[in-house]
Amino acid sequence: MDGKHRVFIVDDDQDLVEIMRSVMEAAGYEVVTAGSAREAMERMEAASPHVILLDVMMEDTVAGFRVVNFLRDFETYPQNRKYEKIPIMMLTSIQQRTGMKFSQDAGSRLLPIDAFIEKPIKPRALLDRVAQLLAQQ
């Protein structure tokens, strides 16, 4: 690793991306961003992140889940097994309503991600969760 942990922020709300970038950079992280699911999938290889912060609703209501499929569905995307260990944290305002559950196991019946964080996000909570995810790696 080249020193700094790299965080890949995928969200279509540019104001939110900008403030998350400021918070993460102030805490010593390097930040790469994408504003859509498509852009995230295209940039994943170059971004080479240590952790991914992923919005659910972007260009459509399930864009974030498409990125999860892309990163965790190894039957469809066997070439992406290299991303298996990169933790994914979803940024969402719908988890509380739908009671969505997740599992870190890609083979699980649950949504194969590593964490949820509810919007509105408190900077301290975001930094703590990212640090936890990186510590678990």
Place this chain on the structure above:
Amino acid sequence: MTCRRAEAEAGGSVDNVADPTHRVVNHFLHDFLGGLSSVIMQIEALRDGTFGEVSPGQDRRLGRAVDDCERMVALIQDYRDATQMLEGAFRPEAEVLEPAQLVADLRAELEATGARRGLVARLSVHGRLPRARVATSLVRRLVVRLVRMLASCTRPGGEMSVEIGVENGDGPTRLVVAATAEGVEFDHDALQSTLDEHSQATHGVQIGRGYAMVFALAATRCVGGELRLGPWPGRGTRVDLSVPLERL
């Protein structure tokens, strides 16, 4: 939940709303929430000192701004979800209710509300709450909203008290929450009209302001519960909520 199922449910939470007008409204509300989330994070980053030191006075004002934003977030969420509930398009998933978590959430809410409004806030837990299956997130939200609603009609320095327990009658076990607020004693008829007509009861202050009561009623129906509002004779106002539980 598989990825595909999560995808379907997330999509459904917005797109399965039958009425096209509601669907458009839901998309707008999502964007409002996005904007507010950004504002809250910007302010919290200022308060954290990410962009330099903030004086205690500035911090207090910023804290009020966050409170105001959070109230708007809650209002938008209530509006969005209540309209879906009234349309029958909101289907919350039953989860395991961890009593300790519910009590902790309620205690935190009471402490915060009490401190913010200068009230004495008490929580009593009667007996041992069972682990049960219920629409936990929605029940938690409902109870918190009721506490906030009641706080608005508690006199400054007055006592707001919440009692929580279970009732084992002939039917299913029920979670029962009784909340009382010392201060404004609403007229019984005015409170009933609030329940019947989705209107507001006004008595110097309002109960059920905005969409709070609409949400509370819709959420209560959604979880098969009962909600009663009434005067607390000579003292103030009382709210009783009961929700059936599937014991584990």
